[in-house]
Amino acid sequence: MFALRRWWEKHALKAGLAGLAVGAAWLMHQANGAIVYETYQFLTRPLQPGLPTDEQIENAYVLELQERVVELENQNQRLRELVNYAEQQTRPSTMAAVIGRSADHWWQQVLLNRGSRDQIGEGDIVTGPGGLVGRVLAVTSNSARVLLISDPTSQIGAKVSRSRSMGVVRGQSSSQVTMEFFDKVPDVKPGDVIVTSSYSQLFPPDIPIGRVASIDLGKSPAPAAVIQLSAPLNILEWATVHPFTPKLDVNAPPANILKDDAEDSQ
Template sequence: MLLFNRRIWHRHDIAVLIAALMISAVLAILPSGLKKAAGGGVVGTLFAPLEYPASQVRSLFSSWKDNQELRLRLAVTSLENISLKEAARENDEFRKLLELKSRTQWRLMSARVVGREPAARASFLVVEPSDPKDIRDDMPVVSDRGLLGKVVNSGPEYFQVSTIFDQDSRVSAIVARSRVLGIFRTDRGQRCILDRVSLRSDVREGDTVLTSGYGQVFPSGLMLGTVERIRVDKRQLTMNIEINPSLDLNRISQMFIITGGVNPPLPSLVPAKAQDSLAVKPRRRALAPPPPKMDIRLPQAPVPVPDESELPGGAGQ
């Protein structure tokens, strides 16, 4: 059987060889123009079944390559767009900081955030100042949105900023409208509250809360937030005032450190008059008119005097 198969393949090879020799002989005697046409036709006929799959493969590879190039361009464009947005945000932040610098008489030093906690209301920030040698602990740190905190753990290159959201932070505050004083702090690092405000104080929702400047650390007039909610507990002697802080640490990358300068005048401590329905209003008493003058005259007729001798038990008896 194996011998029979070998014979069949041997005869097939001989037939193919003879056909190839005949085609070569015919092409040899043809003119050059006909040779090219005939050769192209033969080659085209032989490879026609493979031409369509090959073209599909080439088209698929070309489409994949174009798709990769488009993906790369899209990624580059997205990165450029993000960079432009970040640059625009930083420029806007710089502009607001420059406006703050132009409105004050403080000596300000710029600094940028290089590290922070992941929390939205982080207690500490790691900051790099433009000139670390002039930085001291307890120097106030401000942003375009108001008070940020103070310097702690100053080092040769970097230092930490204790923010107003630190649970140990206490800031002397004042209500801008009514001049009511209080202490701005956080309740277990979560809610911001205005503490030590008496029940009869004039505080309303929406009031602006600023630094008072009486704590000898932070200057006056820096924004802290607005009154968001007021709760009154009659069992206590103070209000429970919740503050919506103006500071958003997620939007802050640049800041100023107050190294000195002239502080604006402190606000007046005289509170505004509050409408208190429980207060007893003193009444003014009208003075009584003076009594009219009375003209008293003695009678002109003589008054008869009785004779003592006629009285009972008189001297004449």
């Protein structure tokens, strides 16, 4: 008994600490390590690529939609083959990685790692995951410089996909762009999808641009809407370059300009 008491007097602190540690570990075990994970999550927050759950669900939904689009495109291809549709594209689309950004702050540009050696030319259209990204401004043999649609100098003829209201989309140096409508009272509401119109000279029709975030109908000289771009331009890593020849010859008869897109513009 005496020996036990002496031992206790000698090692009380140690025993207490050990007990505390074991107790804490037990609590932690019971809580499935919540504190550790919480702390870890808090400390590594700056390093994490943010992707909340609703975004993950949205991604899954987007994936589903993409798969449907692929299916529809395939069907469309079959049907076109059946009616002997003449393929207009001669050059293939090219995937390219984004290797750089604009060399100064006033231009919204990206640099791609493919150039004229991969048959990319000036005026080609660049799309990314989500939709339209921009168009090729200049090419070297192994790189291409792309003017993003977020650049204030970039103007695109666009339409509301649902109601076919026409307008012009202008960049704002951010992930949102503004769209000015031609009509005084355009048929548009938040959430509407905006695509390029067939009147656009620099872009082919029906490429998705983004969704309407807000509308200012009272703005002069024309009603305007703020469009949230669907392509994440600031984190873009890969892009697809589609061959395209700008319709700069505006004096050509309309039938030649519109080609087979006439049904879209109605």
